[in-house]
Amino acid sequence: MPEPPETAPPSGTGLDEDLAAPKWRFFDEELVRTSLWAKLTHMPALTTAAMGWAWRANRSDLLTALVASSVAALLAAVSLSSVTLVLDALLTEGPITDRVRAALPAVAVVAGVAALSGTVRMVSDLALARMGPQIERLIEMELFSLTTRANLVAFDAEAWADAMYRARDRGLYEVPRMVTACLEGLAGLVGMLSLAGVLAVLHPILLPLLVVSVVPTGWAAMRAARMEYQTQRELSTGRRRRWILGDRMASRDSAAELRSYTMRESLLADYGELADKERDSMLSVAWRQTRIRALGGVAGGVASALTYSTLGLLLVAGLMPLSAVGTAVLALQRAQGQMQRLLHSLNQVYESGLYFSDFEEYRALARAELPPAPTAPAPQELERLEVRKATFTYPTGEEPALKGVSMRVEAGETIALVGANGSGKSTLARLLAGLYTPQEGSVTWNGDDFAALGPAVRDRISVIIQDHTRWPMTARRNVTMAQDCDVTRLGEAARLSGTDEVVAGLPRGWDTLLDTTFASGVNLSGGQWQRLAGARGFYRVADLLIADEPTAALDARAEARFFETIRTHAERTGAAVVLITHRMASVRMADRVYVLEHGEVIEEGTHETLMSTHGRYRELYTLQADAYTDPASRS
Ligand SMILES: Nc1ncnc2c1ncn2[C@@H]1O[C@H](COP(=O)(O)OP(=O)(O)O)[C@@H](O)[C@H]1O
Ligand SMILES: [Mg+2]
Incomplete structure (x- = not known):
């Protein structure tokens, strides 16, 4: 009887396991809460940072918006003071025509x-509208x-993809909004203060x-915003997952396999499950926000009633x-309006x-x-x-992908790396290429x-x-690159x-666009793409050429030709x-061969020495x- 497998094979669609794993966890409330509080205390610094972006994007637009919006708010208070003059003139004794005539200069001032x-205000709006695209461009480039x-x-680190998704998905576009809001807030503050001044003169x-x-x-508005953000943040991992799944269902690359392996139902189910969770969260937050806002509205109404009653009492008294x-x-x-605006x-x-x-x-x-x-100093000719006793572990890996690997490449040498899938060859190649440390x-x-x-x-x-x-x-450009x-x-x-x-078979030769998402684009086969990748490697003038399974997708003739030419x-x-x-036949020609197994070099030497051990x-x-040998010809 065969031994039972150590871990049970995954059941169902695989989504449950994914979501059960911490990787796709939806709610990490504690984390969200602490980071939210930390964010609140960072608000002044963030505001400064946002203004800094605006300053770098276009300082004259920023200054125009800043000055113009404050002046507009101040003017509003000035016009109100003139209203008192109008009312004073209208509410005195005498024939109405005289009163209206007396009020005219003040009316003219108000107008x-x-x-x-x-x-x-128009000038400030224009300056603000101009800022948006300028800031966005700057931020995107950054x-x-x-x-x-x-x-x-x-x-390869898990936090990276999430952080980048959040930054790209929304964070990027919030800077112009934040700057606009800051300026609006400033105008609101100026307006509020000047109107408060007017009110204070009337009665403290x-x-x-x-x-x-x-x-x-x-208060209600702040609470609602907090809820919204909390939900968005909790959903971001699941959303990214949903986006990835959506991409697989809609993209050309996966369209064939999706059909061959009848993945449709299961992908749709996975997607639906994630979408349901997201929808439920959004609906719940909308409901909670409405409740909070209603509460705030009622309390605000009561407070307003109190204000106007007090005014009545002051008049009566x-x-x-x-x-x-x-x-x-x-x-x-107006002040309430300004305060709301603020x-x-x-x-x-x-x-x-x-x-x-x-x-x-x-x-x-x-x-x-x-x-x-x-x-x-800049590196000289090789x-x-x-590589000395190099150990490398991927951020998400538990086991090192390379363990104490040592090897060398001398100028002009041809070195071969062999080993089973997952033995660490590509990782070592990336170390040699200066891509990983x-x-x-x-x-x-x-x-x-x-x-x-x-x-x-x-x-x-x-x-x-x-x-x-x-x-x-x-x-x-696929060959010449930069x-x-x-x-x-x-x-x-x-x-x-x-x-x-x-290239000989391409409609526009070297100028053919290799992207079928555009009308003039052309698609290549996997092997054809691999030939291009090879050309890319040959085109670059370099002291060292690293070729990682460069012929895996090539036909037999192209493969043989590739290994002949690489030597030339x-x-x-x-x-x-x-x-x-x-392809071991091609390894023969190497000056030295390193055999990798489970991230370690287990054998090294020339073909001859390795064959003798x-x-x-x-x-x-x-x-x-x-x-490749005909069994009949073997003894
Ligand atoms: N980006 C990655 N993140 C985490 N582990 C990885 C990553 N790439 C490769 N690995 C792991 O490192 C080991 C070596 O992989 P690799 O160097 O690609 O092997 P090879 O090229 O010999 O097939 C494998 O166990 C693989 O699962
Ligand atoms: Mg590899």
Whole structure:
């Protein structure tokens, strides 16, 4: 009887297991709460940061908006003072025509001030509208400047993807809103203070009443924003998951397999489950928000009633003349409006600030992941690349992917790495390419540590990456990448990799766009893409060429041609080559072979020495050799 498996095979769709794992956990209330509180205390700093972005985006627009919105708010209070004059004139004894005539100059002042304030407001609105796109552009560039510079290993950490998703999804777009809200808030504050001044002159008791009447709504608005953010944050992981699933259901890449493996039902079910959770959370938060807002509204109404009753009492008691009460009613209404505006802006600052802080959080995370400035002089032509006792563990990995690996590559040598899937070959290749830094041990270029050399060392290395990228660009740029096009080198690289045959079949040759999401785009087969990836590696002028399973998708003829040419290429350019392949016949030509197993080098030497020791290499080699030998011809 077979042994029962150690872990039970997953049941159901697999989604339950995913969600049960901490990775996709929906609610981590404690964390959300603490981070929320931390965020509240960070609000002043965040406001300053947002204003800093606005300042860098366009300082004259910012200053215009700042001055104009404050002036507009001040003018509103000035116009109100003129209203008292109008009322005074109208409420005196005498024939109505005389009273109206007496009020006319004050009316003219009110109208003039209103017109002026309207114009100033338009100027401020225009300046604000201009700021949005300018800030967005600046922030977007900052984000992508960080994502493209950060250490590669950061992309394997779990927190990274979540933080980036939050920053990109919403954090990015909240800065302009935050700036607008700050300026609105400032205008509200100026307006409020000047109106409060007017009220204080009329009667000091009106001030506390004003505050009492608007606090409840403000409090409710703050609570509602907090709930909203809390929910959004709790949902972000699940949302990302949903987005990934949605992508698989809608994208071309997975369309074929989705149908072949009849994944439709199960994917839709998974997606639906996530969408249900999200919908329920959103509905629940909408309900709780409405409750809080209603409560705030009722309390605010009671407070307003109290205010107006007090005004009535003041009038009856003869403590205020009618014209003053009339102005007070107007001033109170406007001041309430301004206070609402102020609270609304504060609320908006708070809400946008929470999202903006996601962006700033990601920025801090990314900055911590930026490679340090090089401390060694620029790397020179390769003499010797050496890995010493390197141990590397992925951020999400429990076991090291490489354990105390040592190896070397001398100028002009061809080195082969062999081993089973998952033995650590690609990880080692990335260490050699300066893409990962080992946690223990070192990788040195002519004796200088890669960490001290910085990204400059990558200029001397060309990598044909195993999971090469299918760049949505022309065939030419897929090969030349960031470098200028050198026709001779391009032709050579194309010939070496077999890309010449691919390009010959393209409707616009090298200028064909390799992206079927555009009308003029063309699709290539996996093997054709791999030829392009090979050409990419050959095109780059480098001291070291690392080829990670460069022929896995190639047809037999192209594969044979590739291995013939890689040698020619190395000989002509003098470049050293690190070759990772399962094709043992091609490994034979290497100057030295390293055999990896479970992240360790278990054997090393030339083909001949390794064949003479009866180890893993010999086993792998003979296994393949036998497969190609006609059994009849074997003795
Ligand atoms: N991005 C990653 N995050 C976590 N673990 C990884 C990652 N890439 C590879 N691994 C793990 O590291 C080990 C070595 O992988 P790799 O170097 O790709 O092997 P090979 O290229 O020899 O097939 C494997 O156990 C694999 O699961
Ligand atoms: Mg690999």
